Amino acid sequence: MLSKAQVKYIQSLSHKKQRESEGMFIAEGPKIIHELLNEYPAGIRHIYATRDWINDQQVPGNIELTEVDSAGLERISQLKTPNKVVAIVRQFPEKSAIQVRNHFTLVLDAIQDPGNFGSIIRSADWFGITQVVCNHECADIYNPKVVQATMGSIARVRVMYTNIEDWLQKNKDVRIYGTGLQGKTVNEIGILKEGILVIGNESKGIDEKVLELVDEVITIPKKGKAESLNAAVATGIILAFVCLRE
Amino acid sequence: MLSKAQVKYIQSLSHKKQRESEGMFIAEGPKIIHELLNEYPAGIRHIYATRDWINDQQVPGNIELTEVDSAGLERISQLKTPNKVVAIVRQFPEKSAIQVRNHFTLVLDAIQDPGNFGSIIRSADWFGITQVVCNHECADIYNPKVVQATMGSIARVRVMYTNIEDWLQKNKDVRIYGTGLQGKTVNEIGILKEGILVIGNESKGIDEKVLELVDEVITIPKKGKAESLNAAVATGIILAFVCLRE
Numbered sequence: 001m002l003s004k005a006q007v008k009y010i011q012s013l014s015h016k017k018q019r020e021s022e023g024m025f026i027a028e029g030p031k032i033i034h035e036l037l038n039e040y041p042a043g044i045r046h047i048y049a050t051r052d053w054i055n056d057q058q059v060p061g062n063i064e065l066t067e068v069d070s071a072g073l074e075r076i077s078q079l080k081t082p083n084k085v086v087a088i089v090r091q092f093p094e095k096s097a098i099q100v101r102n103h104f105t106l107v108l109d110a111i112q113d114p115g116n117f118g119s120i121i122r123s124a125d126w127f128g129i130t131q132v133v134c135n136h137e138c139a140d141i142y143n144p145k146v147v148q149a150t151m152g153s154i155a156r157v158r159v160m161y162t163n164i165e166d167w168l169q170k171n172k173d174v175r176i177y178g179t180g181l182q183g184k185t186v187n188e189i190g191i192l193k194e195g196i197l198v199i200g201n202e203s204k205g206i207d208e209k210v211l212e213l214v215d216e217v218i219t220i221p222k223k224g225k226a227e228s229l230n231a232a233v234a235t236g237i238i239l240a241f242v243c244l245r246e
Numbered sequence: 247m248l249s250k251a252q253v254k255y256i257q258s259l260s261h262k263k264q265r266e267s268e269g270m271f272i273a274e275g276p277k278i279i280h281e282l283l284n285e286y287p288a289g290i291r292h293i294y295a296t297r298d299w300i301n302d303q304q305v306p307g308n309i310e311l312t313e314v315d316s317a318g319l320e321r322i323s324q325l326k327t328p329n330k331v332v333a334i335v336r337q338f339p340e341k342s343a344i345q346v347r348n349h350f351t352l353v354l355d356a357i358q359d360p361g362n363f364g365s366i367i368r369s370a371d372w373f374g375i376t377q378v379v380c381n382h383e384c385a386d387i388y389n390p391k392v393v394q395a396t397m398g399s400i401a402r403v404r405v406m407y408t409n410i411e412d413w414l415q416k417n418k419d420v421r422i423y424g425t426g427l428q429g430k431t432v433n434e435i436g437i438l439k440e441g442i443l444v445i446g447n448e449s450k451g452i453d454e455k456v457l458e459l460v461d462e463v464i465t466i467p468k469k470g471k472a473e474s475l476n477a478a479v480a481t482g483i484i485l486a487f488v489c490l491r492e
Contacts, residue, residue, distance in 0.1 A: 031473075115361055119476040128470035153472045187490055223489055224374035226399045227277075230365040233482035236475065240483040243469055244433055245491075 002048070002072040010048075010076040010088065016140050023091050025142035027154075029083040035152030036089060043092070048076055049085040078144040091142060095158040098131050100174045102194050104242070105129070107164055109210055110137035110201035111231060117141075118149020119232035120199070125153035127243040132157055135164045137201070164198070168213045171196060176215045177242075178206050179234060183217025186241040197238065202231045218242075248294065248318040256294075256322040256334065262386050269337050271388035273400075275329040281398030282335060289338070294322055295331040324390040337388060341404045344377050346420045348440050350488070351375070353410055355456055356383035356447035357477060363387075364395020365478035366445070371399035373489040378403055381410045383447070410444070414459045417442060422461045423488075424452050425480060429463025432487040443484065448477045464488075 012018040013026050024045070027036055030053060036044055037059070046064040049057075050073060059065050073082045098105060106124055111117045117139040124132055139146050141159045150157075168176060177189075178198040198214060200206035206214065220229065220237055229237070258264040259272050270291070273282055276299060282290055283305070292310040295303075296319060305311050319328045344351060352370055357363045363385040370378055385392050387405045396403075414422060423435075424444040444460060446452035452460070466475065466483055475483070 119479055122472050122476060123479055125470045125472035126466075126468055126475050130470070149476075151473070151476075156471055185490070186486065220372075220486060221490055222372055224371045224376070225402055226368050226371035227397070229372050229482065230368060230395075230397075230478065232476065233365055233369055233479055236479035237482050237486040240432065240466060240486070244431070244467055 002066065002068050002075065006066070007075050010086065013088070014078055014144060016143070019091070019140075019142050025089055025091055025147060026078060026144050027087045027089050027147050028077060028079055028085065028144070029148070030085055032147065032150075032152045032154075033085050033087050035155045036087065039155035040089070040092070043090040044087050045090060046088040047085060048073070048087070053084040079148070092158065095131070095160055098133060098160060100171050100194075100196060103131065104192055104194065105196045106132045106235075107168065107196055107198045108132060108134045108138050109164060109198055109206050110135060110204070111199065112137065112139055113202060113231070114139045114143050114145035115149045116202065116230065116232040118146040118151075120235050121146075121150045121157050121159065122153045123232070123236045123239055125150075125157050127239045129239070130157055132159045133164060133167055134159060134161050136161055165207075165209055165213070168196070168198070168210065172213065176213055178211060178214035178217050179238060180205065180211075180217040180219055183219040185219055185221050186238055187221070187245075189218055189242055189245075191245060192242040195242070197242070199231065199235050248312065248314050248321065252294075252312070253321050256332065259334070260324055260390060262389070265337070265386075265388050271335055271337055271393060272324060272390050273333045273335050273393050274323060274325055274331065274390070275394070276331055278393065278396075278398045278400075279331050279333050281401045282333065285401035286335070286338070289336040290333050291336060292334040293331060294319070294333070299330040325394070338404065341377070341406055344379060344406060346417050346440075346442060349377065350438055350440065351442045352378045352481075353414065353442055353444040354378060354380045354384050355410060355444055355452050356381060356450070357445065358383065358385055359448060359477070360385045360389050360391035361395045362448065362476065362478040364392040364397075366481050367392075367396045367403050367405065368399040369478070369482045369485055371396075371403050373485045375485070376403055378405045379410060379413055380405060380407050382407055411453075411455055411459070414442065414444070414456065418459065422459055424457060424460035424463050425484060426451065426457075426463040426465055429465040431465055431467050432484055433467075433491075435464055435488055435491075437491060438488040441488070443488070445477065445481050
């Protein structure tokens with residue numbers, strides 16, 4: 001049975017401040033919970049799920065498990081269409097340091113739309129990129145809409161928030177790429193085993209001061225008339241070219 | 247001044263049935279209205295805008311123009327953050343026929359998320375693809391969230407709704423490509439000047455019967471661990487490779 005205190009606690013985690021002070025976040029839906037059970041079982045504190053989900057699933061004994069009916073699920077879900085299971089999960093431990101040598105690292109400058117942000121984390125995971133550095137103008141990785149859009153990749157990609165200008169300054173010995181409307185085309189770049197790629201804000205692009213630290217701008221040639229591409233789509237295209245093109 | 251009847255009429259256009267019976271849709275925000283004024287001025291029936299937008303803009307005399315204050319804008323806007331201007335626009339004339347010979351045509355099978363759907367139209371426009379064929383399981387192109395996500399590309403890309411199985415059957419003399427987890431990689435395809443590309447549903451992929459009509463499946467190689475890519479991102483990647491790669 002779901003207590004009033006539990007409902008209140010879960011609802012409180014929709015607010016960033018509360019997530020930060022508790023060090024927790026909410027994850028929802030069988031797919032994401034499945035990935036978290038595989039990749040980060042020690043982080044899951046409490047699972048609230050419908051009987052059919054519970055019957056289908058092995059849940060380690062150290063995780064609290066509460067059966068809820070569909071009305072209960074609706075009270076704790078952040079989704080328009082609640083989907084069987086909600087989990088309260090500990091935020092990931094801070095990554096001590098990002099390895100830039102021999103790695104490809106993604107840097108996000110003010111990616112604010114939760115759907116775009118989550119999609120980018122998912123694309124990074126698809127292309128084997130496991131570290132993403134963000135400035136504080138980016139969406140919160142633990143925002144329920146971001147968690148949802150990562151489709152479970154949140155369990156595998158480490159996201160660090162910092163002042164990206166200072167961070168890039170410290171890592172200038174690795175080649176820094178940025179996205180822009182004029183530069184070398186994605187076709188000309190070739191596979192990159194090492195590098196840092198900066199993705200700019202949805203409408204303003206890369207901040208001027210950050211752009212000064214970029215060694216090479218990569219552009220996606222336009223064949224038609226749209227003024228720009230969606231930021232998550234543009235990121236996916238560049239990652240595909242620099243990770244796959246031989 | 248905004249009348250009660252106007253507010254009621256505009257709000258009614260958030261419903262598909264009403265949009266269809268009126269043959270109208272709502273577009274919002276300076277960027278999209280700017281594109282519509284350029285590409286489809288004859289289709290704009292009424293613009294409601296704040297004074298600063300009106301002072302900045304040339305509006306043809308045949309378009310009704312109503313100044314609204316921010317409270318008025320809020321009453322008629324579908325957006326969380328209303329953005330200066332709302333327009334009532336006539337739906338685009340039905341395209342008589344899609345030209346498949348010497349064109350690249352996109353076919354969408356049940357792309358249901360409005361953000362994904364709009365993003366795909368925007369990517370098509372970026373890569374110079376001007377015709378998109380959808381089945382009735384896809385989102386409605388005139389859904390305000392779709393219109394928003396196209397960022398104005400709705401003015402340039404013609405979208406046709408039909409039974410795609412029958413439509414593909416009729417166009418089997420052009421090579422039909424589909425997306426899938428196993429097939430030829432995007433790297434191996436090369437530039438396509440002519441072809442039909444079928445994009446599958448966000449979670450189920452391409453419908454079985456439609457898949458039978460596909461001549462070649464294109465896949466995006468996975469380097470990491472995510473189970474899948476976002477549908478709009480995957481579409482963008484494939485379009486980039488078949489439109490740009492030399």
